[in-house]
Amino acid sequence: LKLAKVKRVSGERSFSIDYKNNCFLKDGKPFQYISGSIHYSRIPQYYWKDRLVKMYMTGLNAIQVYVPWNFHEAVQGIYNFTGDRDLEHFLDLANQTGLLVILRPGPYICAEWEMGGLPAWLLQKPNIILRSADTDYLQAVSNWLAVLLSKIKPWLYINGGNIITVQVENEYGSYYACDYNYMRHLWTLFRLFLGEDMVLFTTDGNTDREMRCGTLEGLYATVDFGTDTNITEAFSRQRRFEPRGPLVNSEFYTGWLDHWGDQHAVVDAQKVSRVLGEMLAMGANVNMYMFEGGTNFGYWNGADHDTRFRPVVTSYDYDAPLSEAGDPTEKLLAIRDVIKQFRDIPSGPMPPATPKFAYGFVTLRKVGNISSLLNTLSPLGPVRSQYPLTFEEMKQYYGYMLYRTTLPRDLSEPTPLISPLNGIHDRAYVSVNGVFQGLLERDTALVMNITGQQGDTVDILVENMGRVNFGSKINDYKGLLSNLILGRDVLTDWKIYPLDIDGAITGGWPHSDSEQFFPPPHKEPSVGPAFYTGTLQPNGLAWDTFLKLYEWKKGQVWINGVNMGRYWPARGPQQTLYVPGPLLSTTVPNVITVLELEGAPAHLRVLFMDRPQLSATAPKS
Numbered sequence: 294l295k296l297a298k299v300k301r302v303s304g305e306r307s308f309s310i311d312y313k314n315n316c317f318l319k320d321g322k323p324f325q326y327i328s329g330s331i332h333y334s335r336i337p338q339y340y341w342k343d344r345l346v347k348m349y350m351t352g353l354n355a356i357q358v359y360v361p362w363n364f365h366e367a368v369q370g371i372y373n374f375t376g377d378r379d380l381e382h383f384l385d386l387a388n389q390t391g392l393l394v395i396l397r398p399g400p401y402i403c404a405e406w407e408m409g410g411l412p413a414w415l416l417q418k419p420n421i422i423l424r425s426a427d428t429d430y431l432q433a434v435s436n437w438l439a440v441l442l443s444k445i446k447p448w449l450y451i452n453g454g455n456i457i458t459v460q461v462e463n464e465y466g467s468y469y470a471c472d473y474n475y476m477r478h479l480w481t482l483f484r485l486f487l488g489e490d491m492v493l494f495t496t497d498g499n500t501d502r503e504m505r506c507g508t509l510e511g512l513y514a515t516v517d518f519g520t521d522t523n524i525t526e527a528f529s530r531q532r533r534f535e536p537r538g539p540l541v542n543s544e545f546y547t548g549w550l551d552h553w554g555d556q557h558a559v560v561d562a563q564k565v566s567r568v569l570g571e572m573l574a575m576g577a578n579v580n581m582y583m584f585e586g587g588t589n590f591g592y593w594n595g596a597d598h599d600t601r602f603r604p605v606v607t608s609y610d611y612d613a614p615l616s617e618a619g620d621p622t623e624k625l626l627a628i629r630d631v632i633k634q635f636r637d638i639p640s641g642p643m644p645p646a647t648p649k650f651a652y653g654f655v656t657l658r659k660v661g662n663i664s665s666l667l668n669t670l671s672p673l674g675p676v677r678s679q680y681p682l683t684f685e686e687m688k689q690y691y692g693y694m695l696y697r698t699t700l701p702r703d704l705s706e707p708t709p710l711i712s713p714l715n716g717i718h719d720r721a722y723v724s725v726n727g728v729f730q731g732l733l734e735r736d737t738a739l740v741m742n743i744t745g746q747q748g749d750t751v752d753i754l755v756e757n758m759g760r761v762n763f764g765s766k767i768n769d770y771k772g773l774l775s776n777l778i779l780g781r782d783v784l785t786d787w788k789i790y791p792l793d794i795d796g797a798i799t800g801g802w803p804h805s806d807s808e809q810f811f812p813p814p815h816k817e818p819s820v821g822p823a824f825y826t827g828t829l830q831p832n833g834l835a836w837d838t839f840l841k842l843y844e845w846k847k848g849q850v851w852i853n854g855v856n857m858g859r860y861w862p863a864r865g866p867q868q869t870l871y872v873p874g875p876l877l878s879t880t881v882p883n884v885i886t887v888l889e890l891e892g893a894p895a896h897l898r899v900l901f902m903d904r905p906q907l908s909a910t911a912p913k914s
């Protein structure tokens with residue numbers, strides 16, 4: 294129905310590759326796209342139009358969009374395209390704004406997104422070979438693509454919509470499998486559902502191995518590279534795989550991602566605009582990755598794993614031309630000045646940054662330790678198991694899980710607790726009889742000491758910090774993947790509590806309880822995993838703001854029931870969380886709930902600021 298607005302004039306619309314003149318043809322005329330990446334899954338729907346208009350006013354004629362499979366099929370066979378997941382609404386807004394679309398439906402997308410967009414329920418098959426011709430993987434992929442590609446077919450430019458090209462898979466050449474049967478299967482599916490006329494392409498990093506394993510006859514091969522790459526060398530590599538046709542850089546990096554513990558990544562604006570100009574002058578088609586990064590709300594951040602597990606931070610600001618909050622930057626203005634040299638850009642003002650407000654301090658109060666809240670957070674009670682089960686075996690894919698057992702003997706001396714196969718995925722917070730005794734962390738903290746008496750309760754809260762999204766470790770199972778050894782004993786006879794924190798919070802906890810049963814507010818801080826809550830009084834303004842948890846250590850924040858993502862100021866570089874203004878109420882108190890995993894500061898205060906802090910790496914402790 295939304296397409297009715299789009300002039301459906303059959304016969305006049307075409308989008309193809311001109312192998313003679315080495316360019317794209319749009320309606321028979323040479324066409325050079327100047328595009329920017331924006332991920333609808335990282336921006337609340339009410340801000341989509343704001344960001345798209347700013348991209349259009351910069352002079353872009355296209356946007357590049359990933360479709361995260363796990364964002365739309367969290368439970369196998371149940372598809373969600375509503376609200377912040379309404380892909381067609383996003384495409385329609387882009388169409389209304391005069392922007393064409395380069396769609397990247399994966400099924401794997403990388404993108405510093407949880408498991409590269411693959412749904413974690415794929416891991417229920419213990420030895421599944423992801424991104425290959427593995428029959429179970431391909432069956433799930435085929436079911437998903439049948440739904441998605443059918444949905445987007447009317448949105449193809451050649452059918453009256455605005456999607457001009459579609460990418461198959463994502464940098465497949467960077468993956469170990471190099472399985473041509475997998476790529477041929479995908480190619481068949483994309484052709485089957487999108488038709489023979491659709492321009493399908495691949496994108497790969499700028500090396501021979503990547504191009505060799507990532508390209509396929511029938512898919513137009515493109516490359517990606519940033520500002521420090523020799524443009525001529527990179528495009529000559531593309532020419533070795535596509536001797537004729539348009540030059541395309543599908544991911545021109547305008548910035549870069551941050552992992553917890555990194556220095557905040559920045560890329561010089563003058564460098565970005567200079568190299569962009571050089572590529573456009575060659576007639577190359579360029580997509581800037583990212584143009585608007587947005588936020589990894591909830592549990593959606595991914596992770597890298599080179600020598601060790603490196604989860605990506607909550608902010609996907611990416612030092613991009615539009616900031617995480619959608620504010621135009623100097624980098625955007627420099628880019629706009631370059632684009633002006635190649636095409637007319639829309640006249641009129643660049644929409645301004647959305648207003649920001651410093652609401653100030655809010656003092657929280659403690660709700661309770663996790664172990665005292667199990668009736669609320671795990672209403673169905675525990676699963677009993679001789680040995681630990683993973684998140685996937687428990688069929689809880691994200692967030693936190695509580696593993697409980699008892700001490701097998703008196704431990705008067707500090708006794709080492711270890712996971713011999715580095716099996717803590719990813720961080721475990723250990724309490725004995727409700728008293729926090731320390732933590733274990735994947736690759737980083739492999740032993741801690743315990744004391745206690747035989748029969749004492751051992752509570753181990755395990756945090757899933759986001760699944761690896763790049764490389765061979767994307768089959769990233771979570772939880773306790775191997776037995777725990779305490780001294781000389783293997784810990785057994787577990788009670789494993791799935792924790793539905795998000796369900797409890799969207800159901801009104803803890804605030805709905807606080808009026809009747811809540812203990813008087815007290816300022817006692819505590820160590821170990823505990824919930825805190827408070828209210829930001831309304832002041833008639835619902836403006837963007839940035840939440841700083843000064844002297845808090847690590848945890849998760851919900852505001853008015855929405856999971857805002859992870860905070861980890863103790864590690865940095867991110868120190869504030871972006872809070873979109875429309876999330877706030879102008880009339881009723883805004884409920885803030887914090888899960889602090891290590892220990893709250895005595896002041897129990899959090900601060901709402903009018904600006905972000907993304908580059909304050911914590912002082913080396």
Ligand SMILES: CCCCNC(=S)N1C[C@H](O)[C@@H](O)[C@@H](O)[C@H]1CO
Nearest residue numbers: 402403404405463464544550597763
């Ligand atoms: C640190 C290794 C990063 C691997 N990812 C790379 S090269 N990238 C290419 C990938 O296609 C894109 O989705 C993004 O993930 C981008 C980095 O922002």
